[in-house]
Amino acid sequence: MIPYGRQDITEEDIQSVVDILRSDFLTQGNTTNIFESRLATYCHAKYAIVTNSATSALHLSCLALDLQAGDYVWTSSISFVASSNCALYCGAQIDFIDIELSTGNICINSLENKLIKASAVNKLPKIVIAVHMAGNSCDMVALHQLSLKYGFKIIEDASHAIGARYLDQPVGNCQFSDITVFSFHPVKIITTGEGGCATTNNNLLAKKMAMLRSHGITRDKKEMLIPSDQEWYYEQILLGYNYRLTDIQAALGISQMNRVDDYVLKRNAIANIYTHGLKGLPVEPPSITQHAYSSYHLYIIRIQPNLVAKSRDEVFSQLRNLGIGVNFHYIPIFMQPYYQKFGLDPKDFPNACAYYKQAISLPIFPRLTDIDQNYIIASASKVLLKN
Ligand SMILES: *Cc1c(COP(=O)(O)O)cnc(C)c1O
Numbered sequence: 001m002i003p004y005g006r007q008d009i010t011e012e013d014i015q016s017v018v019d020i021l022r023s024d025f026l027t028q029g030n031t032t033n034i035f036e037s038r039l040a041t042y043c044h045a046k047y048a049i050v051t052n053s054a055t056s057a058l059h060l061s062c063l064a065l066d067l068q069a070g071d072y073v074w075t076s077s078i079s080f081v082a083s084s085n086c087a088l089y090c091g092a093q094i095d096f097i098d099i100e101l102s103t104g105n106i107c108i109n110s111l112e113n114k115l116i117k118a119s120a121v122n123k124l125p126k127i128v129i130a131v132h133m134a135g136n137s138c139d140m141v142a143l144h145q146l147s148l149k150y151g152f153k154i155i156e157d158a159s160h161a162i163g164a165r166y167l168d169q170p171v172g173n174c175q176f177s178d179i180t181v182f183s184f185h186p187v188k189i190i191t192t193g194e195g196g197c198a199t200t201n202n203n204l205l206a207k208k209m210a211m212l213r214s215h216g217i218t219r220d221k222k223e224m225l226i227p228s229d230q231e232w233y234y235e236q237i238l239l240g241y242n243y244r245l246t247d248i249q250a251a252l253g254i255s256q257m258n259r260v261d262d263y264v265l266k267r268n269a270i271a272n273i274y275t276h277g278l279k280g281l282p283v284e285p286p287s288i289t290q291h292a293y294s295s296y297h298l299y300i301i302r303i304q305p306n307l308v309a310k311s312r313d314e315v316f317s318q319l320r321n322l323g324i325g326v327n328f329h330y331i332p333i334f335m336q337p338y339y340q341k342f343g344l345d346p347k348d349f350p351n352a353c354a355y356y357k358q359a360i361s362l363p364i365f366p367r368l369t370d371i372d373q374n375y376i377i378a379s380a381s382k383v384l385l386k387n
Helices: 011-021 031-043 054-064 082-089 108-120 140-150 203-213 247-257 260-277 312-321 337-342 350-358 370-385
Strands: 047-051 072-076 093-097 127-131 153-157 179-183 196-200 299-303 359-362
Touching: 011 247, 031 047, 031 196, 031 247, 047 054, 047 203, 054 082, 054 153, 054 179, 054 196, 054 203, 072 082, 072 108, 082 093, 082 127, 093 108, 108 140, 127 140, 140 153, 196 203, 260 299, 260 370, 299 350, 312 359, 312 370, 350 359
Parallel strands: 072 093, 072 127, 127 153, 153 179
Antiparallel strands: 047 196, 179 196, 299 359
């Protein structure tokens, strides 16, 4: 089976991890700091806080923005569940924004209509979490304008999008948001095994996230509530967690960062071959936002229901039977059993429901060979054109 995604690990990556295993610090040494400055520099952000997952980074982001019980968070109806679970961790209320079918990102028009209605009943969101689906940036200029008008904060869930660009700047520079979150899970663009990161330009948010990452403890005398001259003294001043990344993982991350641009270039080349190779077939290729450069974490096609006699599920299983590890991203979050209790009506999310019936993720990863890709394209033609 050709997988839909796969990590790329080199001898240099392995050596960098081995070096840490032979060193004095497996965690809380200096390697995470080096990884953080590498990420901040790469993203043109002032601060980067690495964590043991993107899920933890999303949780820390919500906490840093002071999300409380009773507050509302809105996110994309089509995303991984972590994009909305972070709101529930804080006791906040969750609601979803319908997507635009062409990109799978939040639909700005439907967001604006929802904001107008919410404003009338005083239920505006405190935070909107914008997901850059497949590595393609949302329309951040439009989203930022709405945030100024309606007074909400923005977290970018850029789990798919390290190496992506928007308006010729790296995603993660937080020009149009408060915090950006990345994931380093092995199927994502770069990996640390498990791992994540939050970038921000706001010193207070950065400090709060760093403190909450490690139990809410400070060793900074200026922040302490009880003065002490003792070297051993520290204070817990917030209720935090252990969301730290290890130095072992950070070493892998630093080594992977050497190839992030190559990875994204290769993913774009693969995407171009798909888009040309699938021309004439009854499928829609993914669209890219204006002024965006996608990192192509995923290559998602949509079966055109009026043009194909087979359902998506038939196409999916026939491709699987041909040894192609196609996948599906994502089930609308409001349809998950856990989310049923929130009583959301699928009719309010027509595009998410249509997308759910049409989308298929084709294999895309840096080491995908031309031979395999040609086989995938030939198989897709066979399955889509034959009854
Ligand atoms: C992978 C992913 C996450 C969670 O990432 P982890 O590092 O596995 O916690 C969150 N949001 C989206 C959109 C993702 O794809």
